[in-house]
Amino acid sequence: MSGAPPTAPADPLGELAHRMDGVIAHAVHADEIAAVLESDGMTDDHIRRTYGRADSFALAEALYERVPRRYPEPSPPAADPWWTGLLGCLLRGLVFALPGLAYALAAPLLEDASLAPLLAGALTGWAWNQALSHRAHSWPALGDRPAALRCLRTGTAAGALLSTAAAVVCAGPGQWHVAVFASAQALYGSAATALLVLGRERALLYALLPTAGGTAVTVLHDLPPWSRTALLLASLAAATVLAVHATRTEPAVTGPDRARRPLRQARARPPHRPRVLASLPYGVFGLGAGTLVLYTALGDVLAGRTGAAVAAPAAVALTLSMGPAERLLRRFRDGTVAGLRASTTRGEFRRCTAAVLAECLCGYLAILFVLAVAGTVLWPGAPALGGVRSATLLLVGAVLWTGLLLQSSGAANQAAAVCAGAAAVQTLALLTGTGGPAIVGLCVAAVSASVLAVLVCVLLGRATAHRL
Template sequence: MTGAPPTAPADPLGELAHRMDGVIAHAVHPDEIAAVLESDGMTDDHIRRTYGRADSFALAEALYERVPRRYPEPSPPAADPWWTGLLGCLLRGLVFALPGLAYVPAAPLLKGAALGPLLAGALTGWAWNQALSHRAHSWLALGDRPAALRCLRTGAAVGTLLSTAAAVVSAGPGQWHAAVFASAQALYVSAATALLVLGRERALLYALLPTAGATALTLLDDLPPWSRSALLAASLAAATVLAVGLGAGTLVLYTALGDVLAGRPGAAVAAPAAVALTLSMGPAEWLLRRFRDGTVAGLRVSTALGEFRRCTAAVLAECLCGYLAILFVLAVAGTVLWPGAPAFGGVRSATLLLVGAVLWTGLLLQSCGAANQVAAVCAGAAAVQTLALLAGTGGPAIVGLCVAAASASVLAVLVRVLLGRATAHRL
């Protein structure tokens, strides 16, 4: 009679090795396995009866010998939260600068326009959209994109209305054309804010192509008023359609419009200082992130507060000097290339570099949680300069230099005090 084939005797040790394979393979010493066995409640008596070993340590050694080592691969380095590509930042700088070209083809349309409506609309929109951008980014950081979209949709509309109201209130008799331009500018800025928050720089760049084309055609040959208006309206409409589905600003405006305040409106409409400051915002953003990356690295390697402060100071000096060098080169290039541009030297260059230092250190402090201090310094500086100009105290250029120097000095002290603390650089 043929019976069933005999079964192999059970291998309790093999079954246990199979069940604990992951733990055993990753262990660097048998004692790690023994600790797991004891934590599972295995007594020495149970181990002797079931596995034929004297105790948990002997069983652990047997398991350690049976299973080959398979150490896990090291975890990939954590993504750098401050890393960003240079090309993307340069693109953002270009997007920031191109809207300023609108003043070239629009110059005949703004003939005789007062600065009041333009400045009021621009400052109101700048302040509002900075706050709107911060709010929307906060929602995005929480992972709530629908809330960010609702915030942008409502905030952009309110910002446009507020800027338009400010321009209309500031407009005098016969200045309706300036108010209309300021209103269109407010609508564009609101749309651009939404696109930039959502990472649509390329779409905004495409929307600005009609304005760039109008500027090029205006420089090559005179254009009739209707074509100037049509090209500008095309960029406005494109930016608006794509977007559907104050303190430091005043300092920049005073720097860019210094010739207007001095009585030379023709040269200031496209002052190289304004173009340089705007184009430099792309490299400024990249250098800001480079600074934050450097300080995070300093936190990892520094063993004393003094060492960390020296590391932070070195990175700060490198980034700030790099930004000012870029700003200087852009200003010199603009002066050389732009016909009839005022000479770039002396007081003008010193003021531009000081304003650049104010902007970059202000952005740095804001990113480290010191936005209120920066706002107080810049708003105070803007108020002092405004009162000085209204009172006719000294020349506009000297006033601008003094105010920029004082602001840069105060912010430098804030940087030294606030950024010397490791807690200011938390992720």
């Protein structure tokens, strides 16, 4: 006994409209629907027998009239990996500069201190932490955040030990207290590196509050040595504990991702590891840039003409300016991307790049100059900003900003070579007594800034250097 034949749908047109609802609702003309019908292989004969319409165009007209229009909302723009808010940039500049207050708070504890252990520990830490930051940032790009945390745990410990060893080796007889302070600074620098890489600027700012508050109190009332030491140790302990906690905390997988992602896949390692040598230029740049900053801040001190306190305004201005510098790096990137859309020839794009470079660099130098003037006015005993001193400061700032720009655009080797070469030339001139430190620093900074500006125009004046 055979089954009953299938009955035809009561409303074939309604069933087709329901099945093609998304296509019909988003169509701006009935011809779009007709094109879809024909691409699905509907012949005019099938349309006449099934839907009672003459052809695909008539059927499309009927479907277009039946379904109301619903236009899809435009998709939100993709997240910009370069985006850094203004508040975040200013906060980073603040946490870059506040550690310098530790030297002011510890000044009575460092009487008759030699600069050699402090400089050796600081330069070693700057170089190591710059390279470590690049390597730690490379792991998440490969999809392996746990590896980045392991890199930070081992790298920060190794960096603190290396900086401490450099300070101890350079410490002379009777300078053990300087070596201890340099060791504490090395430990803080390692902890701060881990927190900054992981985006914990606010936590680092809270850790620095004891040192900042203690320095502010000393302006009105002298503190005994034990309280100064306690405040410094409080900031050091807070930064260290926060860094240890941050590098041991991994984000939990919750929600649908946890259900559908197997444990083996979650723990799988990426097929490639970031090359260790790829981080070397960043360390070399950190060493060269740190040396130039120290020579700029300590030029008179190294020449034996004044004490170390006058170094503070220049050093603070340069470190505080690093926050606005990051914001202007973003501004340069936005300007060049806009130039890519507006330019029609290579020459036109190069001119656009040069104009954006001049705008951003001048903006950064203006901010740096304002910070230097404010520091000179507010800092007790600071020397006046003379022509050579202010010119050198601005030129070194130009070296730092253009070097960071090249780094962020994939030209880290060139930036490292120029900065390291400038630091080597200035060091050699200081050791051999060639020329005055101020004039040598001015000439070295001028040449370095000019070379880096040319490199930016040449390397970043190509459209292929600006990939989104």
